[in-house]
Amino acid sequence: MDYEVFDLGDVNLQSGGTLPNAFLAYKTYGKLNEKKDNVIVYPTAFGDQHVQNEWLIGNGMALDPQKYFIIVPNLLGNGLSSSPSNTPPPFDRAHFPQVTIYDNVQFQQRLVTEKFGIQKIALVVGWSMGGIQSFQWGVSYPDMVERIAPFCGGAKTWPQTYVVLDGMKAALMATIGFDVNKRNNLTPTDMRAVGRVYAGWGVSQAFYRKELYRELGYDSLEGFVAGVWEKSFMKMDPHNVLAMLWTGQFADISANPTYNGDFVKALKGIKARTCIMSGSTDLFCTADENKYEAKHIPHASFHLIESNWGHFAGRGINEADNKCIDDNLKQLLALSPNE
Known part of the structure; x- marks a missing residue:
């Protein structure tokens, strides 16, 4: 530790x-x-x-x-x-x-x-x-x-940032049909969609247009989105993410x-x-x-x-x-x- x-x-x-x-x-x-x-x-x-x-x-x-x-x-x-x-x-x-x-x-x-x-x-x-x-x-x-x-x-x-965070939350909650009673059923795999949502906000239009992900060793857009955004979010506990999303939204x-x-x-x-x-x-x-x-x-x-x-x-x-x-x-x- x-x-x-x-x-x-x-x-x-x-x-x-x-x-x-x-x-x-x-x-x-x-x-x-x-x-x-x-x-x-x-x-x-x-x-x-x-x-x-x-x-x-x-x-x-x-x-x-x-x-x-x-x-x-x-x-x-x-x-x-x-x-x-x-x-x-x-x-x-x-x-x-x-x-x-x-x-x-x-x-x-x-x-x-x-x-x-x-x-x-x-x-x-x-x-x-x-x-x-x-x-x-x-x-x-x-x-x-x-x-x-x-x-x-x-x-x-x-407000716009609130909406982005809300979209991330929605992507996660959609995996359990937006049933708050099923939140304890969430798994790290459910975080895949959250990473996809954030992929459009973490970097800029120019970053994607200029293919700057190549500087990070990715030779395709799909490889970058899967290798960075999906992978990083799937390492997170979904319940921790929901807690931090609430902190962020408010x-x-x-x-x-x-x-x-x-x-x-x-x-x-x-x-x-x-x-x-x-x-x-x-x-x-x-x-x-x-x-x-x-x-x-x-x-x-x-x-x-x-x-x-x-x-x-x-x-x-x-x-x-x-x-x-x-x-x-x-x-x-x-x-x-x-x-």
Whole structure:
């Protein structure tokens, strides 16, 4: 096991339910300094685990473990932190309670403060659903977080993205005739169709038109769709996916008692120096939506990742995209929080 576990105990969730014996799986990189002010929190995205974040961590990079103490907490529902697949009855599989982004960040804050005694975070960074967690950190703990850097991720799930996630859910539920009472009959094989649905959203039209999948070793469109999208989704537990889809569909930094759905007010409440990065061809989390968010955050800058890789410009696969993200993070970390 290459990660650690932080026990949360019985937790009350925003949805009104309780999750007993909850826990966060996390991994750390680097060492915490004496002042405890060299901290970077880097939450995982939908379906990812901490290993998928490691491409952005390395010596000489912005997230340098020789300089920073980097904490990667795993999203609830991802199979490592509390999830439908690892929670005992009566909260297992289809009975797992609904968990929000707000819940995830609350629990991560407990990890940071209770386990490590950290009171100040230099940066919260994340891709996709990790990006919305970085926004949520800035909203929930404005005096604790000095910088946030979401890339290819919004501050809420905008309507079109909600519909995409709903299509993924529908593809899975269709295998059981949309009978919620049969959800425990779902198997990883049922995830094949979900991968096919997401194949049209993960990368861009230009990616397919230019046949960039050949750079990944696939000599045909069908080979790429089957070898990447089907295969990656069939590795996931369907109950975990349903849990994460719910978390994703209802993600909104203003959906909490502090802001009561006032999205613009929540954006204006972020005190952190903010660097928002958008993929120029991202169909899933669009640059237009990120520009709107950046406009309402007091200390925000907006940067475009010029890329044909769509949403996966933030996935750590394409070298030019990786360098763009790393360079922007270095510039952000070089600025004082109040500069």
